[in-house]
Amino acid sequence: MDALKQTPLFDLHASLGAKMVPFAGYEMPVQYALGVMKEHLHTREKAGLFDVSHMGQVILDGAPVSGIALALETLVPVDVAGLGEGRQRYALFTNDAGGIEDDLMIANRGDHLFVVVNAACKEADFARMEAALAPRGIRVRLLEDRALLALQGPAAEAALATLNPAVRDMRFMDVATVTLCGAECWVSRSGYTGEDGYEISVPEGSAVALAEALLALDAVEPIGLGARDSLRLEAGLCLYGHDIDTTTTPVAAALTWAMQKVRRAGGDRAGGFPGAGVILGELAGGVADKRVGLKPEGRAPMREGVALFETDAGGTPIGRVTSGGFGPSVGGPVAMGYVPTPLSTPGTRVYGEVRGKRLPVEVVSLPFVTQTYKR
Numbered sequence: 001m002d003a004l005k006q007t008p009l010f011d012l013h014a015s016l017g018a019k020m021v022p023f024a025g026y027e028m029p030v031q032y033a034l035g036v037m038k039e040h041l042h043t044r045e046k047a048g049l050f051d052v053s054h055m056g057q058v059i060l061d062g063a064p065v066s067g068i069a070l071a072l073e074t075l076v077p078v079d080v081a082g083l084g085e086g087r088q089r090y091a092l093f094t095n096d097a098g099g100i101e102d103d104l105m106i107a108n109r110g111d112h113l114f115v116v117v118n119a120a121c122k123e124a125d126f127a128r129m130e131a132a133l134a135p136r137g138i139r140v141r142l143l144e145d146r147a148l149l150a151l152q153g154p155a156a157e158a159a160l161a162t163l164n165p166a167v168r169d170m171r172f173m174d175v176a177t178v179t180l181c182g183a184e185c186w187v188s189r190s191g192y193t194g195e196d197g198y199e200i201s202v203p204e205g206s207a208v209a210l211a212e213a214l215l216a217l218d219a220v221e222p223i224g225l226g227a228r229d230s231l232r233l234e235a236g237l238c239l240y241g242h243d244i245d246t247t248t249t250p251v252a253a254a255l256t257w258a259m260q261k262v263r264r265a266g267g268d269r270a271g272g273f274p275g276a277g278v279i280l281g282e283l284a285g286g287v288a289d290k291r292v293g294l295k296p297e298g299r300a301p302m303r304e305g306v307a308l309f310e311t312d313a314g315g316t317p318i319g320r321v322t323s324g325g326f327g328p329s330v331g332g333p334v335a336m337g338y339v340p341t342p343l344s345t346p347g348t349r350v351y352g353e354v355r356g357k358r359l360p361v362e363v364v365s366l367p368f369v370t371q372t373y374k375r
Helices: 010-015 036-045 065-072 119-136 156-161 165-169 204-215 225-234 276-285
Strands: 019-023 026-031 047-051 056-061 087-094 100-108 113-117 139-142 146-152 175-180 183-188 197-203 220-222 289-296 307-309 319-327 332-340 349-354 357-364
Touching: 010 204, 026 036, 026 225, 036 047, 036 220, 036 225, 047 204, 056 065, 056 119, 065 100, 065 113, 065 119, 100 119, 100 183, 113 119, 119 139, 146 156, 146 204, 156 165, 156 197, 165 175, 183 204, 197 204, 204 220, 225 319, 225 332, 289 319, 289 349
Parallel strands: 047 220
Antiparallel strands: 019 026, 047 146, 056 113, 056 139, 087 100, 100 113, 146 197, 175 183, 183 197, 289 332, 289 357, 307 319, 307 349, 319 332, 349 357
């Protein structure tokens, strides 16, 4: 087994008393002294600092950005060419069957595109981009010398503004180059928690100083993977390898909002991405199953893998839970999963089988908590 990698903040995590666990090939903090519940609530109420340096940071350059964008559109069903300078967009790598190979963020930084991919997929994603883009004269560089932090929560703006007030002027999905603690940082304003916040790509050698400066503020606490998962679940956001994977299409996953009109049937650049026939066909004709929010009745959480049934006895499974747990902000169990489209209407009751007993579950709209991005 390969040795686990460590992020530039590993020693800081240890000094803060973090419980470390293996995650996507790295030793990562799952929680700190506060514990998952309090870390979750602190992020919702003030600001939490997350180490996400395990994710892949990729630069696409060596050619005009307009050409890079059009080339990248051969891999994703989103409008990259229409992405303005200083803006970023959520995207999906798809395969020939219409399945999702990974989800990612694409930023237009003026003279290049900056792409952030999931840790478990970054080698495959790098190879995918290099195979498609290098023959077109585009350079694909996986950065190994930068850390990535996420500052999330209603106090995130005020906290980061103590280091540089320019971040106050950013809005949701903006990207900018900002000096923080003397380091040139690439900052975006978005969030995986449903809260307002920032992602900060910082040179590896400056990462600890930046993290310590933020953690010195009363409003900021370190937050681990446990609370990160419950926060994104309440926000109705997918986790790759769980709620979306190579067997789920963007349409079934309820991610059609990520596919702009220009890439759909009748658009100026319709299709041209892997699985376009399948995905555009589903947009027109519908899908058999859909990702939905699920609210178990009672207090017992329903975890990933729980089978869903249409009735409280008999029959065969009609769906499954893909993410589930206790929602601290909701005050009860929350989950997401796939059910047949006819059963996907909010208010529909299905049943989850837990330890041989079927418990009622209501199909609900996502997200479970109101998102507070700064539009």
